[in-house]
Amino acid sequence: MTEINDITNSNAANQFILYWGDMGNQWGVNRSVAQIHALLYLSSKPLNAEQIAESLGIARSNVSNSLKELVGWRLIRRVPVPGDRREHYEAEVDVWEMGIRIAQGRKEREIDPATQALRACVAQAQTESGLDPTALRRMQDMQEFLATADTWFRDMLTVPRPKLVMLMKLGTKVVSLLNLAGGKKSK
Amino acid sequence: MTEINDITNSNAANQFILYWGDMGNQWGVNRSVAQIHALLYLSSKPLNAEQIAESLGIARSNVSNSLKELVGWRLIRRVPVPGDRREHYEAEVDVWEMGIRIAQGRKEREIDPATQALRACVAQAQTESGLDPTALRRMQDMQEFLATADTWFRDMLTVPRPKLVMLMKLGTKVVSLLNLAGGKKSK
DNA sequence: CCTCAATTTCTCTTATATCGGAAACAACAG
DNA sequence: CTGTTGTTTCCGATATAAGAGAAATTGAGG
Numbered sequence: 175m176t177e178i179n180d181i182t183n184s185n186a187a188n189q190f191i192l193y194w195g196d197m198g199n200q201w202g203v204n205r206s207v208a209q210i211h212a213l214l215y216l217s218s219k220p221l222n223a224e225q226i227a228e229s230l231g232i233a234r235s236n237v238s239n240s241l242k243e244l245v246g247w248r249l250i251r252r253v254p255v256p257g258d259r260r261e262h263y264e265a266e267v268d269v270w271e272m273g274i275r276i277a278q279g280r281k282e283r284e285i286d287p288a289t290q291a292l293r294a295c296v297a298q299a300q301t302e303s304g305l306d307p308t309a310l311r312r313m314q315d316m317q318e319f320l321a322t323a324d325t326w327f328r329d330m331l332t333v334p335r336p337k338l339v340m341l342m343k344l345g346t347k348v349v350s351l352l353n354l355a356g357g358k359k360s361k
Numbered sequence: 362m363t364e365i366n367d368i369t370n371s372n373a374a375n376q377f378i379l380y381w382g383d384m385g386n387q388w389g390v391n392r393s394v395a396q397i398h399a400l401l402y403l404s405s406k407p408l409n410a411e412q413i414a415e416s417l418g419i420a421r422s423n424v425s426n427s428l429k430e431l432v433g434w435r436l437i438r439r440v441p442v443p444g445d446r447r448e449h450y451e452a453e454v455d456v457w458e459m460g461i462r463i464a465q466g467r468k469e470r471e472i473d474p475a476t477q478a479l480r481a482c483v484a485q486a487q488t489e490s491g492l493d494p495t496a497l498r499r500m501q502d503m504q505e506f507l508a509t510a511d512t513w514f515r516d517m518l519t520v521p522r523p524k525l526v527m528l529m530k531l532g533t534k535v536v537s538l539l540n541l542a543g544g545k546k547s548k
Numbered sequence: 549c550c551t552c553a554a555t556t557t558c559t560c561t562t563a564t565a566t567c568g569g570a571a572a573c574a575a576c577a578g
Numbered sequence: 579c580t581g582t583t584g585t586t587t588c589c590g591a592t593a594t595a596a597g598a599g600a601a602a603t604t605g606a607g608g
Contacts, residue, residue, distance in 0.1 A: 181496050186486035190500060193478045200471050202389040204596070215503075218495035223555075233598045238556060259606075260554065267499060269506035284387050291380045299373035308405035309368050312454060313377060316402075319456035322529060329532035337536055342509060344539075345516035349524055351539060352531075391566075410585075420568040425586060446576075447584065 181216050182229040190216065191230070206232055207240040211249055211265060215272075220253045220262035247279045270335055281327060289320045368403050369416040377403065378417070393419055394427040398436055398452060402459075407440045407449035434466045457522055468514060476507045 181187040191212040198208025209230055214221060221229075227237045241263060244250045249272060255262045266272050296317055299310050330338065341348065368374040378399040385395025396417055401408060408416075414424045428450060431437040436459060442449045453459050483504055486497050517525065528535065 181493055184486070184489055184492045184496070186482050186489055186492060186500070187496055189485065190479070190482045193475060193482070197471060197475045200389055202387055206597075216493075216496040216499050218493050234554095235556075235558090235599075236597055239597095242556090267502075269502050273506065273510070284384060288380060288384045292377070295373050295376045295380070298376065299371070302371055302373055305371045305373060306368055306403075306405050309371070309374055309403040312403055313373070315454075315456050319460065322526075323460070326529045326532050332533060333536055339509075341536065341539070342513045345513050346519060348535065348539070349520055349528065352528070352535070393567075421584095422569075422586075422588095423567055426567095429586090 180225075180229055182213070187216055204240065204243070206230075206236050207243050210237065210240045211244055214244075214250050214263055214265035215267065217264070220255060220264040222255075222258070222260040222262050224260065226263075248275050268335075270339060274331065277327070278331070281324075285320070285324070289317075289324065292317050292320065367412075367416055369400070374403055391427065391430070393417075393423050394430050397424065397427050398431055401431075401437050401450055401452035402454065404451070407442060407451040409442075409445070409447040409449050411447065413450075435462050455522075457526060461518065464514070465518070468511075472507070472511070476504075476511065479504050479507065 182191070191209050194212035195205045195209040198211075199205045209232075210226055213226060213229060223234065223237045223241060226241075227234045230237075241250070244263075245252065248266070250263050250265045253262050253264050266275065292313065296310075296313050299305055299313055333341070344351075369378070378396050381399035382392040382396035385398075386392045396419075397413055400413060400416060410421065410424045410428060413428075414421045417424075428437070431450075432439065435453070437450045437452045440449050440451050453462065479500065483497075483500050486492055486500055520528070531538070
């Protein structure tokens with residue numbers, strides 16, 4: 175235990191892992207999952223399940239499940255280490271890529287199904303004569319909003335990373351630049 | 362019970378409320394809270410706690426707490442109904458406004474504290490001689506990313522709603538327009 | 549085809565969050 | 579001041595999720 179180079183020897187690193195776990199927790203992500211992710215993110219070399227379990231003091235089985243989930247989110251990947259039979263894992267370390275993958279994952283798993291469900295609701299609502307027209311209207315508004323957001327998000331995914339970064343750093347300036355270019359505030 | 366105009370008489374409306382509750386649940390929002398929000402969103406007139414409890418079949422106390430939380434998120438507001446002693450509530454019905462408030466709320470409650478914690482971690486990390494330089498680097502990257510995202514988000518909040526909508530609807534076009542206008546990919 | 553390490557699945561315990569109901573509290577009318 | 583109505587706080591029961599450890603499975607040498 176406590177190998178050389180085990181980053182959990184560092185207070186700062188431990189803090190980081192702790193906070194990350196906590197934060198994940200609030201966002202509906204299992205704490206172990208988030209902690210493992212943090213650990214791998216900080217680690218300069220791939221780790222195997224055993225090392226992870228030991229570093230974080232959580233059960234081996236728990237690690238196994240959590241790793242599977244993280245792979246599913248494409249936040250970490252398996253890496254074969256030559257001469258070692260054990261499976262090793264490393265994290266995606268580009269923070270932008272990471273942010274995008276998390277957003278993408280949530281969208282796919284949680285928003286998309288909801289959008290679909292909403293579509294069904296609206297369809298159903300249109301057949302109901304008794305329904306308050308306001309309610310119908312609201313459902314449609316929501317649907318349209320989600321559709322717009324969805325399109326926007328997918329659009330943004332196609333933007334090459336460096337441009338995306340530039341775009342975000344521009345911030346408000348984007349609007350003024352476009353005003354010059356686009357002019358009209360056409361709906 | 363089952364008053365005229367109670368939208369929970371509608372299947373579609375009930376479906377909507379159900380799904381909304383479910384979705385909220387996955388996002389770490391209490392189901393009751395989400396359901397109440399959905400109900401108020403669909404309702405064409407303000408409702409009081411009693412009506413909500415009855416419509417959704419949940420305890421009065423639960424409604425009370427959930428309402429408080431929703432008010433905290435500024436997703437609903439109290440409205441005095443003349444001639445009625447009871448407190449009534451109505452939802453923000455502009456979907457864009459709603460989306461923004463949810464995002465804002467999450468940011469304030471969950472990201473901002475994390476950012477602050479991260480700052481402390483990095484500070485601490487810099488004092489630790491033993492820490493793997495890669496780990497330090499990664500923490501700093503993360504911090505910078507969060508800072509950028511934070512600035513961007515605050516920027517977007519200052520953009521008047523109609524322009525924001527326009528901006529999102531433009532999607533990818535924004536990039537090409539900017540290339541023509543801005544040219545250089547200056548940092 | 550056997551052995552052994554590594555991993556995954558399963559089950560049970562424990563922790564956490566949700567929610568209903570009782571009780572306390574506040575506002576107000578008479 | 580007192581009774582009534584509406585609201586909030588508190589507490590206990592219950593549902594749900596997390597996590598540990600044992601058991602089962604896989605797969606690579608030999």
